[in-house]
Amino acid sequence: MSKEKGLKGKESKARIKAAAACEFAKHGFHQTKISNIVKRASLTQPAFYLYFSSKDAIFNELVHEFRTKLWKLIETQRLSPLMEKDELIKQMTASIEKLFEFFAEDPNLTRIGLVLAPDSEIFKEKLIRLLADNLHFEQRSGTFRLELSMEIVAVCIFGMIEQLIFQCLLKNKSNPKKLAEEVVKLVMSGMMEFGSA
Amino acid sequence: MSKEKGLKGKESKARIKAAAACEFAKHGFHQTKISNIVKRASLTQPAFYLYFSSKDAIFNELVHEFRTKLWKLIETQRLSPLMEKDELIKQMTASIEKLFEFFAEDPNLTRIGLVLAPDSEIFKEKLIRLLADNLHFEQRSGTFRLELSMEIVAVCIFGMIEQLIFQCLLKNKSNPKKLAEEVVKLVMSGMMEFGSA
Amino acid sequence: MSKEKGLKGKESKARIKAAAACEFAKHGFHQTKISNIVKRASLTQPAFYLYFSSKDAIFNELVHEFRTKLWKLIETQRLSPLMEKDELIKQMTASIEKLFEFFAEDPNLTRIGLVLAPDSEIFKEKLIRLLADNLHFEQRSGTFRLELSMEIVAVCIFGMIEQLIFQCLLKNKSNPKKLAEEVVKLVMSGMMEFGSA
Amino acid sequence: MSKEKGLKGKESKARIKAAAACEFAKHGFHQTKISNIVKRASLTQPAFYLYFSSKDAIFNELVHEFRTKLWKLIETQRLSPLMEKDELIKQMTASIEKLFEFFAEDPNLTRIGLVLAPDSEIFKEKLIRLLADNLHFEQRSGTFRLELSMEIVAVCIFGMIEQLIFQCLLKNKSNPKKLAEEVVKLVMSGMMEFGSA
DNA sequence: AATGAATGAGGCTTCATTCAT
């Protein structure tokens, strides 16, 4: 009976959040105006401040939401150790596919969290470090070539994924599965034709 | 005495440009204030408008300058066709090294042209298309594996390079030569240890 | 409580409009500052932009308002055709008196619409053309002397009225009725004493 | 030998003055920019201040020049007293023609002196008072009908002339002689057809 | 006699945010 209260409020807040995500993604932080957010949410400006303390606040909330979800996803996707090669490739492909699916699910949040947030470079750095650690582990297990720097490889893999997100996935030029397969093919075996040397 | 004709003006314009590049790179377009640009250039606000017609104008000039230079560099770096494998790798490495050197030369412009410009995604798309065409050519010559989509590979390579620029090169964690070598190693031969089959 | 819906806003807008008319009339368009308009209306600058999109906008609105009202007045004041001489003079006098009354009612708008508006000369031209057409009609009916160019007479009559507005009416040196009578006397019968020739 | 000096300077000053008159007449005082004046005069901004102390100064100089010339012209055009009717009309026509010729000679100055100058209304008032005095004199001589207020008639005549200047003369729709004749016809004998009761 | 370079002052406009209801 008391829990019921606030239902309309929650809807309004959600509408504002969705509207904001859309506007931020389309125009960036500074060119997004509160007035446009509330217009899109069919509300008025003071209503905005009923649910968010400031423009920064809602932006940060969106960023935080995105990052939390992404981080959780990644933690559930850790590779099982000491697999066979085929199995490894299959798992990697599945993991990356899941990642792409996540990014495709909410393009607005993806852009906000990966591009627009002022500290996105630092966030990416963290993700990359996480990836590098995992790769290191595999490398020490003999899965990956020793002559490669896993730090740099991690940066590369992340760069590929990010670029594929914005140039292919969010432009609907391809789908998560296909992209994941291609990345893995490239990264695992390289571009060169066999028989060389 | 006679040589200085218009020299002071050119110096002022250059100082403004450098100051602007610095401010834009550090704070982004909207948070960069003309007042700060001219302060950094040791001038007053109206002086700015002696040399540039608006904030947009100088920003676009910087973007245009960056892109023109980059495009020229790339055009001089086309791979010679039909090389042997070793030679190919050497050339690719050299080309990519040159690229990294270019980006490292003016980090401010690099950030402005690749990240901050509102149409940078479209610009990247063009670069990627150019790269994809070149790769296609090589693929048809039998250099690259047929099962890979050169469109996607092009996106991947560009993504790697971009990420390496911002995560390694501009943070001085590595140098152009090293980065170029690592990218080529990874992209040409993949990560997998041999003998796995 | 329920009647006041939007009332305060309308009052503010009206206050701004009146203040603007006053300032424009006193100082002209360019020397009128938004800051002074709002000061006179007991508001702050941003409030101005709640009701008008720019300085130009409010000026044009005032001009448009004046012209619309004036045009409507003139259309209701058309002379009935084919009257006797005495009746004609009475009607003309009444019409012109109404005109003067209109101009005296809002001196600010009058100055804005007739003098300050950048296209006021063109507007006057239109009014004069309208007047000329009417005079032509009367001339063909035999009321006015054929040797006079009604185009030029129309210009003259308009010139008299305008000058009387600014030199007599708005300086309170005379009143609409008196002025109308004098104009008609002069224009109908001329200055010359009878019996001449 | 010493008088010769300054010839080039005088030319420059004259060029600036002409340019200023043109710009002021076309755009009004506030929208006229020094930068445009000197551009039109093929000079640079500091050169302007070699000859005029400020924007106001040159404007006032132009206004003063116009008014001085006009005043002189009017003083030489006083009607000879106690003429016969035909002679009076001839003289009036000639006088007014001369006036129109004066205004047509320098349209820019005319607009500046009669419309643009902020105190032009007061200046016109003076002219009108002068005219009214003359008319009074004639009226007392029995030339003009006693029932007319010469003050108001003076305003009317001035209004006609001014309107004819801007609506006919400066638009090249008529010439000084024709306009003078029409004004005199109208003002002397009125519009009404004879024989009317 | 003239110019390239620079500036002080000030106006218009925008926007996040708040008050009173």
Place this chain on the structure above:
DNA sequence: CATGAATGAAGCCTCATTCAT
């Protein structure tokens, strides 16, 4: 829960004017 009305703060840009040469 929501709104109409209002504001403080700040940025871009323009222009008359001057300095040094």
